[in-house]
Amino acid sequence: MKTLPDLSYGPRPHQALDLILPGAPRAVVIYAHGGGFTKGSRKETTAVALAAQLAPLGIAVVSVSYRLGGTLRDLDAGDRARMRRMMAASARFGLRLHARLYGPAFACALLDLGQAVAALRTGAVAPDVKGLPITILGMSAGGIAALSLAHPPRVWAGRLAQPDAVLAVSAAMVQPWCLRPGGPPCVMLHGPVDRIISPQDARLAATTAQDRRVDLLLIVTDTPGHVPQLTRLIHGTAPDGRPGLSLLTDLVARTGVC
Template identity: 40%
Template sequence: MRIIENITYVERQSENLALDLYLPYRTPQATVVFAHGGGFQKGTRSSAEVLPLARRFTRDGYAFASISYRLKTPLEAFDLIHRKAIRANRKRSVESGLATSKRLMGPAFEAARLDLGAAVAFMKSRSSGWDIATSSVFVVGISAGGIAALSLAYPPENLPTTCRPDAVLGLGAAMVQPWCLSPNGVPSLMLHSTMDRIIRPQNTALVEKAARQAEAPLRTIICARRGHGAPVEALLNDQDKTGTPYWTHMRMLFDACSDQSSARKRLIRLDVSQRPPPSF
């Protein structure tokens, strides 16, 4: 693979945000935008998971864009109307029964969601410049990055809209605004582990129930590994009880949601009409 570093994808008042783009030697078929974890307080686009994921994705024919996004964003960074909406959404998230930190639902989360949307828009608009075959953009997010990704797929109505990806994979993540789930959302997959003390497994059960009630094209998988960071290793190395690699589950989702595929509408119909949720 070849690497193009430090590509500015958006200019914010506080800082310019950049991505590193990993490209296969053959023509990429689509783009994966990667959002690191760190609780919206820390983390970098060169975190330990990036290189193994970049190698695997480029080997499979994807362009892989690992992004920086704003960290520790205070409420004061937003105007008064948006501050009110962020507070209201956080209160609603807490009342929904989520067992996770309030800081994962506040202003830093909202800033990351907007930045991730800007990265998706950038890669969709610039894909031809790197000879990427389609404008399809999928998002893979770990922990906080996955939280931002899932809320990009199912955005709240009281905050600014931004560019949505074609599909989302959340690794050790949570859907912190479950009331936003709807049949028209972006098809998404959550891969979670057991014994996760950061984002507890009951959050996955909560969103699974909410997705079923809302008929949303989101499904969850629990892997056998333990710990908050385990889903990354499971994605790269493990299989489910039927012998299907978790990587294959993700590939089926991405392939169905590619703009080269005619299966996207069928995917959504299947996912909301069959229980238990089918494989993508």
């Protein structure tokens, strides 16, 4: 296992990632950190903890940075108008989230994350992972961006590289009207009580997915809180008693990895 830090996936300074590479990689897991699209860092220890368990399985781990604190000024004129319409659509759908979690800062992070997926898939970042299936593990804001990347707005679909699967922890689908059959399999892991992202917002996505026959599963644990869900995933057990990371490795297996 070797670490390749500070690899660029785009021209901007923040468009960088760290890659932890096993000897013979057969799949990729991207970790997208949380922080409400205003803070957070790819340098947190989560990726290292993931790699300790995933690298022996031949799964490369990527910790990615994305734009923080993006505003309408960071989008082109056409995207600014689209963003306003999409924010209105999200609010009408019944989201309880603060608007900043589905506004311009979210859009900037989404566009960056899509660019990172494309760079990894094509081998532009590292030839060792070219063409490998990609699963995104997104925490909080990272999970919000990951879910929208799996089911992007039609106006951006051609500009965004989709992952092959998503596990979103303590997150929400902020554009549930974009959920469509045929997308990547998605799992949402949420606690029964979460003061940052309401379980009701997670249930909104699950209910919409069920109505539209979309491959999205909501798992509600018996552990309250926001960050404790990630801790339980990596170091604890799943609700069915298996190791928590089995929720992630099951998704990786569904991407076609033998």
